[in-house]
Amino acid sequence: MGSEVPSLSSVCAILNQEETRKKAMGVECKTISTNFESNALMVDRKKDINKQPKVNKMANNVTSDIDSVPLDTPISVGQLAKLLQQLNQRDLDHMIVPIVLNEPGWLSLPDEGNQFNHHNEQEANGSLSNKKKVTVVFVLGGPGSGKGTQCANVVQHFGFTHLSAGDLLRAEIKSGSENGTMIQNMIKEGKIVPSEVTVKLLQRAMQESDNDKFLIDGFPRNEENRAAFEKVTEIEPEFVLFFECSEEEMERRLLNRNQGREDDNIDTIRKRFKVFLESSLPVVEYYGAKGRVRKIDAGKPIEEVFETVKAIFTPISEKVKCYLRISLFVISIVDTHRHTIVKGGTVFGCVDAATAPAMANRISIKMCRMLQNLQVATTEAAGHNLG
Ligand SMILES: Nc1ncnc2c1ncn2[C@@H]1O[C@H](COP(=O)(O)OP(=O)(O)O)[C@@H](O)[C@H]1O
Ligand SMILES: Nc1ccn([C@H]2C[C@H](O)[C@@H](COP(=O)(O)OP(=O)(O)O)O2)c(=O)n1
Incomplete structure (x- = not known):
């Protein structure tokens, strides 16, 4: 979306002007304008706008413990989540925060202090040492089967973070780390790098990420990796996405990949195929026996493959979504056509245009519209049960 998204300040100006918006909100609103180069502006939704201690406190406290959000920079989903979390700690339940989301994504908050966040329920499938609950999907398939290509699509449509084990290892080589030469030699030979190294890189990447949903691509590549x-x-893992493709097709793709990779030559490619058959397929079988493998015919054109991938991710996204409620705030999100598309209560990142209405039905949503790439659905008030 990038430059097409209006800045926060322009959205705030629009908020001030729009009579129609007032009607939609059914309350008196006033944008508290400031000259500070910071902060998502707060609007008091109380009828009596003289009673605005929290607003003033907020407006005057731009350098306080709440992160500032530059007025002319569209806010990212990650920033929003962080901001909301900070607001959560400050009893700001009469606030409306005009926010523009400039990237497709999900909103999530840590568990602490959020009574509406159900992460602790049994469906959460893992944790990291910092107690962050995460959803992980392993993406496996032979070299050149299209893992990276489809992961990019999943990131765009479903808000996952893509972690490619191969990319992390290549970055480690570039960083000049002490393991760099060893990793480089192993990759050149099509061999699998010791798990200790790869797991550490993956774990660090997950811990450093704001997201809690990860596609782990090209891992686990052998039993040692998995264990x-x-x-x-x-x-x-929530499940293993397995890309099935003939060696012939994979070889053709790799030789045309043109990414300047040292291992995309015919000798190394053959070695990688062998390692895949001997070491990686058993991992797929291991998860297959647990009923966790989602097999994809990856020999088709990219768009067709993604159709299958999409069908697999849609239901899981529904489930994950229910864990990402943010219910303690009164929030206004304004779309680029000046419509207030969310007021009050719970905000969800939705999967796509097709999913948003279904979601709306399911949780009795009052308003449900799209914000370009980001679809947002909301219940009118906090505390709605998801059913
Ligand atoms: N379904 C497909 N049909 C044709 N080419 C594809 C398809 N999927 C990916 N490619 C191309 O094949 C090459 C390998 O894809 P990539 O996603 O890098 O594979 P992997 O991550 O599994 O090694 C890339 O150049 C990519 O553009
Ligand atoms: N879990 C992993 C993943 C990749 N590697 C190394 C060995 C692999 O041949 C290279 C390249 O992997 P990558 O997933 O980027 O690429 P391909 O799927 O082989 O096209 O990285 C590893 O050692 N362990």
Whole structure:
């Protein structure tokens, strides 16, 4: 979306002007404008706008413990989640926060202090040492089967963070780390790098991420990878997405990949195929026996493959979504057509245009509209049960 998204300040100006918005909100609103170069503006939704201690406190306290959000920079989903969390700690339940979301994504808050966040229920499938609950999908398939290509699509549509084990290892080589030469030699030979190294890189990447949904691409590549990951992170994958493709097709794709990769030459490719058959397929079988493998015919064109992938992710996203409620705030989200699309209560990131109405039915949503790439659905008030 990038530059098409209006800045927070312009949204705030729009909020001030729009009579129609007032009607929709059914309350008196006033944008508290400031000259500070910071902060998502707060609007008091109380009829008596003279009673605005919290607003003033907020407006005057731009350098306080609440993160500032530059007025002319559209706010990212990650920033929003953080801001909301900070607001949560400050009893700001009469506030409306005009916010523009400039990237598709999900909103999530840590468990602490959020009575509406149900992460502790049994469906959460793992944790990291910092207690963050995460959802992990392993993406496996032969070299060149299209894992990275489809992961990029899933990131865009379903708000996952893509962690490619191969990319992390290549970044480690570039960083000049002490393991760099060893990793480089192993990749050149099509061999699998010791799990200790790869698991550490994956774990660090997950801990540093604001997200709690990860596609782990090209991992676990052997039994040792699998066992080490499980032991260190205590995470079980939600499922394993397995891309099935003929060697002929994979070889053709790799030789045309043109990413300047040292291992995309015919000798190394053959070695990688062998390692895949001998070491990686058994991991797929392991998860297959647990009923956790979702097999994809990856020999088709990219768009067709994604249709299948999409069908797999849609139901799981529904489930995950229910854990991402943010219910303690009165929030206004304004779309680029100046419509207030969310007021009050719970905000969800939705999967796509098709999913939003279904979601709306399910939780009796009062308003449910789209904000370009980001679809947002909301219940009118906090505390609605998801049913
Ligand atoms: N379904 C597909 N049909 C044709 N080419 C594809 C398809 N999926 C990916 N590619 C191309 O094949 C190459 C390998 O894809 P990539 O996603 O990097 O595979 P992997 O991550 O599994 O090694 C890339 O150049 C990509 O553009
Ligand atoms: N879990 C992993 C993943 C990748 N590697 C190494 C060995 C692999 O041949 C290379 C490249 O992996 P990557 O997933 O980026 O690429 P391909 O799926 O083989 O095309 O990285 C590893 O050692 N362990």
